Amino acid sequence: MTKKKLVIGTRGSKLALWQARHVADCLRECCPEVVIELKNMVTTGDKILDVPLAKIGGKGLFTKELENAMLSGGIDLAVHSLKDMPTELPAGLILAAITERVDPGDALISPRYKTLANLPAGARVGTSSLRRKAQLLKKRPDLTIIDLRGNLDTRLRKLTTENLDAIVLAVAGLNRLGWSEQITEILSMDDCLPAVGQGALAIEARKDDQETMAMLEFLNHPPTRLAVAAERAFLKEVEGGCQVPIGVYGIVLPSGNEVRLKAVILSLDGKEGVADSITGPSREAAALGCTLARRMLAAGGREILDKLFQST
CATH class of the missing domain: 3.40.190.10 (Periplasmic binding protein-like II)
Structure with a gap:
């Protein structure tokens, strides 16, 4: 059974609205019998504009209000920039789809x-x-x-x-x-690695809402999902929010069988840093992210991050 109506939650910025409308248009084309409605919401990150992001916390600043609305049934799904998503989602929610990544730079x-x-x-x-x-x-x-x-x-x-x-x-x-x-x-990737998931859209939904999950499946892009799984596992392992000086970029190699992940951990002034990369089976994407993170933390990354946390 397919739902007759889907309510998409979105922030009100021009970019957020573009992203939500893009997903809405894709859904209308795939499921023309379903009424798609957009609901604008304001997040904490939208309200506090006079304080640096690093000083108000990096996790969930642009997602919490949307997630609460999903859990309460006010909306069916939310469209986010994947780079704004915490590595751990609230209980009951899931990344139902990750779209094909565009330029991540x-x-x-x-x-x-x-x-x-x-x-x-x-x-x-x-x-x-x-x-x-x-x-x-x-x-x-x-x-x-x-x-x-x-x-x-x-x-x-x-x-x-x-x-x-x-x-x-x-x-x-x-x-x-x-x-x-x-x-x-x-900017060259040699000079500036992107944020985790940069360039991809994340569609978040309730884990128990099987109808919505099924309707969103066509939006999933498996190579992007594998690449960002490695990136998000890396970020989670180093316990970093979006406001930590970490750059990481994963790609699925042309064979489709391997993922390559490149990362950097830096001090705020850029004077200290650890950079490394790893390549391995795409089926082990998340494990590769964890392995690279542990290796870099042991090579000096933990000390760099500890100094950062002590100074904030």
């Missing part, structure tokens, strides 16, 4: 200087991510990193209003909103 936007290499010493670069900050400073310790909060359009506007020389944003979000022409450089 980070974009530099600098109308005047164009590239990271061209930025002058002391250049003011805006980002709300400790991950980006640490990796930028590793490459360019002479930069001045400015905390940048707000939705995508707000951050683009602040490039001018706050007299910044550059800002760094996810390529995927800019492309989804049709703002790819703003990008002046896509």
Whole structure:
């Protein structure tokens, strides 16, 4: 039996609405007999815009209210940027689908200087991510990193209003909103590894709602799901929320039988770091993430993170 109506919960930002509408359109095409309704909600992360994310906690800032609505039956599912999702979900909820990942990288936007290499010493670069900050400073310790909060359009506007020389944003979000022409450089993975799950959408639903789960199955992209399983296992093993200076990127190799995972753990100033990679059977994706995390923690990553936690 198929439900007659599905209510999708979403944040109200332009990007969140694009993502929810995209999933809604896919569902309407696949299940034309089902009425799809969007319900806008405000999360904690949307309410607190004048404090750096790292100071208000990294886990569930953009998901908790949506998850509570799902558990109470107010909505049937929620669409998130996977990079905003905690590694542990509330009891009763599950990632019902993970969509095919688009460009996972980070974009530099600098109308005047164009590239990271061209930025002058002391250049003011805006980002709300400790991950980006640490990796930028590793490459360019002479930069001045400015905390940048707000939705995508707000951050683009602040490039001018706050007299910044550059800002760094996810390529995927800019492309989804049709703002790819703003990008002046896509940062190399050698310089800036992405956040866990960056570029993929996560559709969250109630574990016991089998009808909704079945309707969402077609949105799953198995190679992406395997790659991000390795990434999320890595993050969980190092006990890091989204506001920890960790970059990690997994891919399923062309054979389909292996996953390659590359990661970095850095101090906030980028001066200390551990980088490593691992390749292994795709059926063991999560185990590979755990193995790489333990190896990197033992190689100095734990000490770096301990110093970070002691200073916050």
